[in-house]
Amino acid sequence: MKTKLAISMLIIATMNINAAHHEEEKVAGQGLISSEIFDLGGEMDLYVEKYASCGANKGDKHMHPYGTLVYMLDGQSNTNVSGEFMPVIKDEYWFEPSNWVHGGEDDAPAVADDECRSSLVIRVAKKGEAPTVFVK
Numbered sequence: 001m002k003t004k005l006a007i008s009m010l011i012i013a014t015m016n017i018n019a020a021h022h023e024e025e026k027v028a029g030q031g032l033i034s035s036e037i038f039d040l041g042g043e044m045d046l047y048v049e050k051y052a053s054c055g056a057n058k059g060d061k062h063m064h065p066y067g068t069l070v071y072m073l074d075g076q077s078n079t080n081v082s083g084e085f086m087p088v089i090k091d092e093y094w095f096e097p098s099n100w101v102h103g104g105e106d107d108a109p110a111v112a113d114d115e116c117r118s119s120l121v122i123r124v125a126k127k128g129e130a131p132t133v134f135v136k
Contacts, residue, residue, distance in 0.1 A: 031051045
């Protein structure tokens with residue numbers, strides 16, 4: 001009887017662990033290639049990230065507690081930081097103000113699967129805090 005109980009508890013625990021590992025992970029943007037974090041004098045960190053992807057970028061709704069600079073290395077992206085979607089091409093950039101909620105927009109311009117882009121994203125965050133906060 002104790003063996004059956006122990007096996008049952010082990011199976012339930014295993015199922016719960018597997019379920020926890022299969023939760024959908026939220027992403028702000030797809031195609032993260034590299035990410036480096038630099039110490040800015042003890043209280044803040046500087047995040048420098050490179051992204052590359054093709055097709056529509058289906059990021060989840062999020063914001064950044066501090067401003068973010070996005071520089072297009074290649075291709076084209078769209079931003080609606082001005083209130084309407086605007087194209088941004090290679091060697092151009094846009095600035096996302098602090099706490100600006102974006103991502104997951106249903107009215108984003110269509111992007112063909114073979115349209116590729118790469119970007120450099122630069123942002124800061126307080127030490128121990130995430131540079132991206134997901135919202136509902």
